[in-house]
Amino acid sequence: MIAWWRSGKPISGTAAVDERTKRLVMRLSGGEIAVIRHRDVDEVAAHGLLEAGVRAVVNALPFLSGSYPAEGALLLARSGVPLFEIAEADFARIPEGARLVLDEGHLWIEETATALPARRVTADELERRYRRGVANLEERLAQFIDNTLHFAAKEKAFFIRPLLTPVLRTPLQGRHVLVVVRGSHYREDLLAIRGYVEDWRPALIGVDGGADALLDFGWKPDIIIGDMDSVSDRALRCGADLIVHGYPDGRAPGMARLKQLGLSGHVLCAPGTSEDIALLLAYEKGAELIVTVGTHSNMIDFLEKGRQGMASTVLVRMKIGAKLVDARGVSKLYPRRLKWRTLAYLIGAACVPVAALSAVSESLSRLWRLVWVNVKLLMG
Structure with a gap:
């Protein structure tokens, strides 16, 4: 089964397949291989795939076509997610839940004993495509x-x-x-x-x-x-x-x-x-x-x-x-309003050290008693 592996450590995982990336990220679980059909992957989709903890992403369309500078694929590559591109016609050949194995040049579907061409897309290549997108x-x-x-x-x-x-x-x-x-x-x-x-x-x-x-x-x-x-x-x-x-x-x-x-x-x-x-x-x-x-x-x-x-x-x-x-x-x-509850907390926090000092200092304690007597006299 693995005689065709070319080099490097193969990547294996369960396939999660959907044409709509934003729909797929809602059900992805960590360690799965996302199989998508998404030209020029956007930043929001990339964040969703990263948060889901995908092991790798297989795309039946170009991650970054160079038509304009889309940033999603670069975000995935810079985050260490392996990216592979396959032929668009092969998208329908990958069943949901199938066990996949990826190397630098192939995608192996264990359930059907099928090997599909799958090209690894590097960050350097994506950088070149991105610059072409800027030029366009x-x-x-x-x-x-x-x-x-x-x-x-x-x-x-x-x-x-x-x-x-x-x-x-x-x-x-x-x-x-x-x-x-x-x-x-x-x-x-x-x-x-x-x-x-x-x-x-x-x-x-x-x-x-x-x-x-x-x-x-x-x-x-x-x-x-x-x-x-x-x-x-x-x-x-x-x-x-x-x-x-x-x-x-x-x-x-x-x-x-x-x-x-x-x-x-x-x-x-x-x-x-x-x-x-x-x-x-x-x-x-x-x-x-x-x-x-x-x-x-x-x-x-x-x-x-x-x-x-x-x-x-x-x-x-x-x-x-x-x-x-x-x-x-x-x-x-917008200036954040100071809430009464917050103000009460601040006053309470300030009173704690004053009370503690009053408890250990006889002179400070006498001062507070004198203040209190004067307040009562003023109030009649």
Whole structure:
């Protein structure tokens, strides 16, 4: 079985297979070999794979094509995760749960006694591809702008008129609303605004996996919106208002997930991304301020999501205007309030050494008694 190994120590593990990386990371366990079909792996997907403790990653598409500077593959390689690329046609030949063995040139499937070509991708090669992606940025930016303007012209009528929103249990009128997307640096941003969330108690909207991000910080989402493909069962069962983002033609595949779990929800059909619709929902429901965490706002963000333009995002931000604030801005401008409980703790802590000194010092004790007598005389 191992006569074809070329060099080095082989890598073995159980295969976890899925075309959608963000769906796969929800069920990965430590030591498995992730088998994906993901061109230009993004940073969020890479973090998810690292947190799951994958032993190696096999990709049926280029980890980094050089079309633009995606950073996920470099993050994996620099973290010591072995990366292998296989032919796209071979993806369907790897069964879920199969025992895999990888070396520098092959992938061996023990159950079917099949050997597939598998090329190890090194960090040096990824660095070269990344530099090629940087060189291609100008061309990609021109294409991106053209696509954005084209679809903005087609979709503007939808975003100009009011959004037909469902009736929800969670009131948003006149409140601050925090919209959380599991995008780049979402953890750092949530940490930075923890004081704001605890003091102002904004309504919490999780966009797909953003609901799990809120739960991880100990906050229960009030509303969960998205296509329901990257949010956990735990989050969906937390009691939030559930809104499935459907296609403009009325299809809403995410409702099947809710029905499987015995849950009910609303369908909101609209073009654009789920995070755009979450922002519009908060705006149309009368939110006073909308704070965002992890949302996508630049070309690289959208290319990593497989979108060739950002028409809906531009239109939504134009409509919402000054009500929209990024979490990083909030963390820099918001002064944490000093709570009475905290103040009481500080006073109590200061009294402890004073009391201790009074107990051992006769002169200090006499001074406190004199103060107390004068206070009683002043109060009559």
